[in-house]
Amino acid sequence: MSCVDQFVDLIVDSDNDYQELDKIYLYNRICELVGDDNHQADDDIKNALIKTAIKNGKIEDNQTEKEILNDQLMNFVTPLPSKVNAKFWNLYQKSPETATNYFYKLSQDNDYIKVKAIAKNISYQVKTDYGNLEITINLSKPEKDPKAIALAGKQKQTGYPKCQLCMENEGYLGRLGYPARSNHRIIRFTLGGQTWGFQYSPYAYFSEHAIFLNKIHQPMIINQHTFNNLLEIIKIFPQYFVGSNADLPIVGGSMLSHDHYQGGRHQFPMMKAKIDRNISLPVKNVKAGIVKWPLSTIRLTSADPEQLVAAATLIHENWKNYSDETVDVRAFTDKTRHHTVTPIAYKVGDNYVLDIVLRDNQTSKEFPDGIFHPHQDVQHIKKENIGLIEVMGRAILPARLKDELKEVERYLLKQPNQMAEYHKAWADKLQVKYDFNEDNVSEIVDKETGLVFGRVLEDAGVFKWDDQGQKAFDKFIGSLS
Numbered sequence: 001m002s003c004v005d006q007f008v009d010l011i012v013d014s015d016n017d018y019q020e021l022d023k024i025y026l027y028n029r030i031c032e033l034v035g036d037d038n039h040q041a042d043d044d045i046k047n048a049l050i051k052t053a054i055k056n057g058k059i060e061d062n063q064t065e066k067e068i069l070n071d072q073l074m075n076f077v078t079p080l081p082s083k084v085n086a087k088f089w090n091l092y093q094k095s096p097e098t099a100t101n102y103f104y105k106l107s108q109d110n111d112y113i114k115v116k117a118i119a120k121n122i123s124y125q126v127k128t129d130y131g132n133l134e135i136t137i138n139l140s141k142p143e144k145d146p147k148a149i150a151l152a153g154k155q156k157q158t159g160y161p162k163c164q165l166c167m168e169n170e171g172y173l174g175r176l177g178y179p180a181r182s183n184h185r186i187i188r189f190t191l192g193g194q195t196w197g198f199q200y201s202p203y204a205y206f207s208e209h210a211i212f213l214n215k216i217h218q219p220m221i222i223n224q225h226t227f228n229n230l231l232e233i234i235k236i237f238p239q240y241f242v243g244s245n246a247d248l249p250i251v252g253g254s255m256l257s258h259d260h261y262q263g264g265r266h267q268f269p270m271m272k273a274k275i276d277r278n279i280s281l282p283v284k285n286v287k288a289g290i291v292k293w294p295l296s297t298i299r300l301t302s303a304d305p306e307q308l309v310a311a312a313t314l315i316h317e318n319w320k321n322y323s324d325e326t327v328d329v330r331a332f333t334d335k336t337r338h339h340t341v342t343p344i345a346y347k348v349g350d351n352y353v354l355d356i357v358l359r360d361n362q363t364s365k366e367f368p369d370g371i372f373h374p375h376q377d378v379q380h381i382k383k384e385n386i387g388l389i390e391v392m393g394r395a396i397l398p399a400r401l402k403d404e405l406k407e408v409e410r411y412l413l414k415q416p417n418q419m420a421e422y423h424k425a426w427a428d429k430l431q432v433k434y435d436f437n438e439d440n441v442s443e444i445v446d447k448e449t450g451l452v453f454g455r456v457l458e459d460a461g462v463f464k465w466d467d468q469g470q471k472a473f474d475k476f477i478g479s480l481s
Helices: 003-013 020-034 045-055 063-075 081-092 096-109 146-154 224-236 305-320 400-412 421-433 441-460 467-479
Strands: 122-128 131-137 187-191 194-200 210-214 241-243 260-264 275-279 287-291 297-302 339-348 351-360 394-397
Touching (some): 003 020, 003 045, 020 045, 020 063, 045 063, 081 187, 096 194, 122 441, 187 224, 224 241, 224 260, 224 305, 224 339, 224 351, 297 305, 305 339, 305 351, 394 441, 421 441
Parallel strands (some): 131 394
Antiparallel strands (some): 187 194, 194 210, 241 260, 297 351
16 A cells, blocks of 8 residues: 555544545545655655655755645644534533643644654753753754745745734645644634634643634733733633733743733743742732742732732733832833733632733843843853743753753863853853763753753842842832832
């Protein structure tokens, strides 16, 4: 049996509308994509089909065209959006978890979630004063093909879809410089009187990494409506957390142009962090406290979502206009606003929790990348924005570190190495601190990388964990009364 025949059998056996009668039609459709085939499949039928397409000249042997064909093939085993949505909401009647289990499995089985690629990521935990931080080195996203980049520059820009979070990506073929989405499906639901979508992240950073996106392509904004939306999502999907990136550059995420939130089934280090001290807010039925966490975080807990929204709005509105020159906190320079928040919502028992993280995106001559951004001495490990996931204590470190840290280890062992110069000051400090040998060097470098990430988070905290910083934090809390 050829690999096309095997794939046709797989399609007919999958959860869609194709039947035995459709086999000839399907065979011809697959041959249209990959060319004539008389080859036996290897262990991976889809991989064999892609090899066949290359051999037959149907596609070039480059990352972009292989991804587009891969997703076209997997679209055959993926039900139509209408069927996926109908089944999801029928299963939701049993329980929210039954529905998300179905959609998550579908998104893995049809290779929309890149399970094999994600498995390449390096992940471990490091003990710090704030609990165990989660360190990941992101190896899952494929390197961009230089030829594809060059060709993409020559392509006419269509402006469709407007961005990678738009609903118009559902079923989109893809192109050079833009990901394939033929097998992409989005669950529709109503949020705050608007149509929103729910999908999973293709290169998930944690279990059931979900994205909730507005049907309308509009910029992100944090306001009372945001807090309402986050708590409403938790009502719909109580097994998940959900949070929003901040809505300003430097302290925000990488996709500020499209209103969206992220969530999923994961308990982050910040969610495990304890309350350092309780505080009093002029809002009924809300328990509030300052979290022992490197970023300045106020935890709000209540069984009453409306009161939680009121408390979060009070903090946010005051923070937008609050300044304290003694700790370099300034709400505005000229007419440029610098203050916003990163909010995170989840349930604990019968209570709703809103963690409100204070953010400030100022820059200065001393810190041109951001006063409350990773400072220069830690940028050899992490120089990108500290967004929602990292705010909560899970580092997304660049792929370059996999090889670079091995060179650091060789340097520490006084072996021939090609260590990047920007790691030298850090490595020299480690050399003084430890006696390195072949047995301990990797463990120590991993640990110290995690401790650098802890410093990164401290840099992003607006009120530091020293007397001056915590007195300033208490002063801000006092302004809320």
